[in-house]
Amino acid sequence: MVIGLFVDVFPPFMDGVANVVLNYALNLKDKGHTVYVVCGNYNKAKESGYDEEKGWDFTYRLPVIPCVFSKPYGIIHTSHKSYKELMSIPFDIIHIHSPFYMGRLGRRIAKRKNIPLIGTLHSQFDKDIKSATFNFKPLASLILKLILKEFKYCDELWAVSNYTRMLFEQPPYNLKNVGVCENACELVLTQTEIEESKKAALEFLGQNISEPILLFIGQHHDKKNIPNILSAYKILLDRGIKFKALFVGQGPHMNKYMAFVKNNKMEDIVRFLGLITDRKIIAGLYAISYLFVFPSYYDAACIVKREAAFFHVPTLFGKGSVTSEGVKDKYNGYLAEDTPEAIADAIEYALNNSEEKQKIGDKAYETIYSTWNDIIDIVEKRYINAVENKRLHHK
Numbered sequence: 001m002v003i004g005l006f007v008d009v010f011p012p013f014m015d016g017v018a019n020v021v022l023n024y025a026l027n028l029k030d031k032g033h034t035v036y037v038v039c040g041n042y043n044k045a046k047e048s049g050y051d052e053e054k055g056w057d058f059t060y061r062l063p064v065i066p067c068v069f070s071k072p073y074g075i076i077h078t079s080h081k082s083y084k085e086l087m088s089i090p091f092d093i094i095h096i097h098s099p100f101y102m103g104r105l106g107r108r109i110a111k112r113k114n115i116p117l118i119g120t121l122h123s124q125f126d127k128d129i130k131s132a133t134f135n136f137k138p139l140a141s142l143i144l145k146l147i148l149k150e151f152k153y154c155d156e157l158w159a160v161s162n163y164t165r166m167l168f169e170q171p172p173y174n175l176k177n178v179g180v181c182e183n184a185c186e187l188v189l190t191q192t193e194i195e196e197s198k199k200a201a202l203e204f205l206g207q208n209i210s211e212p213i214l215l216f217i218g219q220h221h222d223k224k225n226i227p228n229i230l231s232a233y234k235i236l237l238d239r240g241i242k243f244k245a246l247f248v249g250q251g252p253h254m255n256k257y258m259a260f261v262k263n264n265k266m267e268d269i270v271r272f273l274g275l276i277t278d279r280k281i282i283a284g285l286y287a288i289s290y291l292f293v294f295p296s297y298y299d300a301a302c303i304v305k306r307e308a309a310f311f312h313v314p315t316l317f318g319k320g321s322v323t324s325e326g327v328k329d330k331y332n333g334y335l336a337e338d339t340p341e342a343i344a345d346a347i348e349y350a351l352n353n354s355e356e357k358q359k360i361g362d363k364a365y366e367t368i369y370s371t372w373n374d375i376i377d378i379v380e381k382r383y384i385n386a387v388e389n390k391r392l393h394h395k
Helices: 016-030 042-048 050-054 080-088 101-113 125-132 137-152 162-168 191-205 226-238 254-263 279-287 303-310 340-352 354-367 372-393
Strands: 002-006 034-040 059-062 064-066 074-076 093-096 117-121 156-159 178-180 213-217 244-248 270-272 291-294 315-318 334-336
Touching: 002 016, 002 101, 016 034, 016 303, 016 372, 034 101, 042 050, 042 059, 059 080, 074 101, 080 101, 093 101, 093 372, 101 117, 101 137, 117 137, 117 372, 125 137, 156 162, 162 178, 191 279, 213 226, 213 279, 226 254, 226 340, 244 279, 254 270, 279 303, 291 303, 291 340, 303 315, 303 354, 315 340, 334 340, 340 354
Parallel strands: 002 034, 002 093, 034 059, 093 117, 117 156, 156 178, 213 244, 213 291, 244 270, 291 315, 315 334
Antiparallel strands: 064 074
């Protein structure tokens, strides 16, 4: 099959959706399919030779105009020449991973070619829209309506968990017949590779850390509940609890978080490491961590919890969050109410019960970790069925 994966963001700028699409592309290509990832040319990846250096021959980059209001995201656009080139590709199926510019482009091409269009619902879009419109309801409602219109053109809609499937079938979305296709994790490392990753991480940090490490990896944005995480760390510090906290990623609120740390004299405890694209270092950071802290109520599904689980590192989730689906408190993870005090209490409990924490990490590996090999087998079968159904429908 010739498969088009349409996504706004793609490495070198990385977020959760970009990570999913990258693994789709690599694994589908390994199965012998021709794959095109149609995406934004972030950080001038095309001109810098980034894709060539990575060995990626499947990217089709479109120009990105930087936008101060959506930094680090930008505005993607398509020239007449690019559109003609995309139309000349003999796609069998198109899979959109965004309802925004790239989703609309993928939908237009699929309609013109009369081929199946799959759409994955990666995010709780109403939360994004409320934030972007400062909760101005008339504008937020209009934007959500336009987004949902794109998804309603899809032949199939996939949510990334059972919980999110139920959310999208209820107001304000009211989408019908949503299926489920979960995300997975690309980490499959030998013990030797894990030890090498640990060494790389420690070299990157420039120090050996004796205290338990609390790790966060993700966009530095209030929607990830980072203010409550930092406030919880301040509570732990005031209680005299020994730990180190590492934050990996970038985002529009990073300077605010750094100011909070400085103002509360937490510079020796909390480090912001910025965006790290070296997966060996990322793996090493997981491997040396005691606990992964991710009490986000925004995410629909997070790969990071599966990555942490590979290293038998349990995650602290927000109680009732979508990402906590399948997690039982003190069995295969930790759950905390959405307050700094509750998050601090849960972390302190984990720090004070290291033997139990290790057993919880083992259960996380058994129940949360999964590989892309398993998921891509399902994706491939669904693609084939979608293509056949489209052909039969138009005979």
